[in-house]
Amino acid sequence: MSTNLNAMHARLDLGALKTACAACNLREICLPAGLSPQEIDKLDHLVYVRRKIKRGEALYRAGTAFDAIYAVRSGFFKTRVTTQDGRDQVTGFSMAGEILGMDGISHDEYTCDAIALEDSEICTIPYSQLEKLSIEVPSLQRHFHKVMSREIVRENGVMMLLGVMRAEERLAAFLLNLSQRLSARGYSPLEFNLRMTREEIGSYLGMKLETVSRSFSKFQADGLIAVDQKYIRLQDIDGLREIYAHHTR
């Protein structure tokens, strides 16, 4: 558990189990966004467990008792809901700095599964303590509300995708969204490796993996992107935007 040779992050914990939002380079996009150094310090006392989740493992599963929300420290997750009969819908992909588990608040149990798509690390934020601290630190309360609200807005956007857009528009929207989020984290907005399979993309976008694959091929043929397995390079981002905006027909 304390094999903290994970080079990139070793400086952050300095041998302590306790994490340090104050020293985390995600603090501007994660839960502490907008807090003062003093306030972040308080939050640090709350986020006391960092946990590693291996690729393929669940951070939590639908039906298990809710007691914490999670911040993705590193890695990549999908969330999905499943029906009795086993069909499932990917409801989102989460990357560093994003918050997971808010679906659990409503009924004191999680309603979806959160599965790591690569070896990942998360910070545990016990909900009861978050509630308490929100009372002491109004700006934390406000920011947490914003995080939840943002999730609502994001899901509205997905409903739009699924409800009115056609296959290629959805995929263009998906790529542009990924690009933008990677960019906000200091990565290249123009080239990246997908962490999910075609099938997972399809599930998220409400289409079959074959259609995802075909659309990728089409985009490549049209010079919009270069695809090599999971590696994607956006070659004509305006072209993609045009496809995305073009839910005119």
Next chain:
Amino acid sequence: MSTNLNAMHARLDLGALKTACAACNLREICLPAGLSPQEIDKLDHLVYVRRKIKRGEALYRAGTAFDAIYAVRSGFFKTRVTTQDGRDQVTGFSMAGEILGMDGISHDEYTCDAIALEDSEICTIPYSQLEKLSIEVPSLQRHFHKVMSREIVRENGVMMLLGVMRAEERLAAFLLNLSQRLSARGYSPLEFNLRMTREEIGSYLGMKLETVSRSFSKFQADGLIAVDQKYIRLQDIDGLREIYAHHTR
């Protein structure tokens, strides 16, 4: 403004502009759910504006400044998001006791339109005051979090609808959901009048109005429901459940 001859609710305001959650028959399903009488009393000071919205009018629109959330007192709303090019997606329908406007928190402006589908009445809950009161009344904070979380979960369900279910399954899910919510409000779960058009149902469910109409006719032919324009009677609710559960194929 004070033509409070609106028979059903006149007893509630007794000539005062101030609303009274304490006396509201929706208090068990609305924002005050779970609060003690003393706490509800505090909330009452906050919910000081009740407003009437006529059928077709907007409670708020995307892009306008956010400063309050709203509780539906009576009536019926749809929320929708619209793209530049005018296509829109109905993201939800709201009835008495449900909360609107939480999408506005994230970026200090509303991101969707909330349109009354019949003459309606809403309670305004200024957000800044809700924030303050949440600090004083932890159970209010908790319940508000639950309300937001429930919205996230609801939207997950819609994503499931849109992503993996076929037309008749979606419509069955829609009817069962309406039935359940009406039932929770003391109305008959077996017969009701739709407040929205076929087109609005279709937009919500990601299908065309013709398909909605055809599916209604199919259900009727199969003896599952009786349809007479907006009037719906559920005749075989288990049959509907079977269709809904049957996203096996």
Next chain:
DNA sequence: TAGCGGTGTTGATGTGGATCAAACGCCGTT
């Protein structure tokens, strides 16, 4: 009482993407 616009139903036809099927590349295993 007629006319009219918004809404709903139903039929005929078209099509985007699903389904079915085959083959290939990549990767870890033996």
Next chain:
DNA sequence: AACGGCGTTTGATCCACATCAACACCGCTA
């Protein structure tokens, strides 16, 4: 180096739903 399995690509075919079109109905207003 051969093997098997998973993920992906691509082609052929199918079908659920969209689209196009005509008409019916209902509540208005005049």
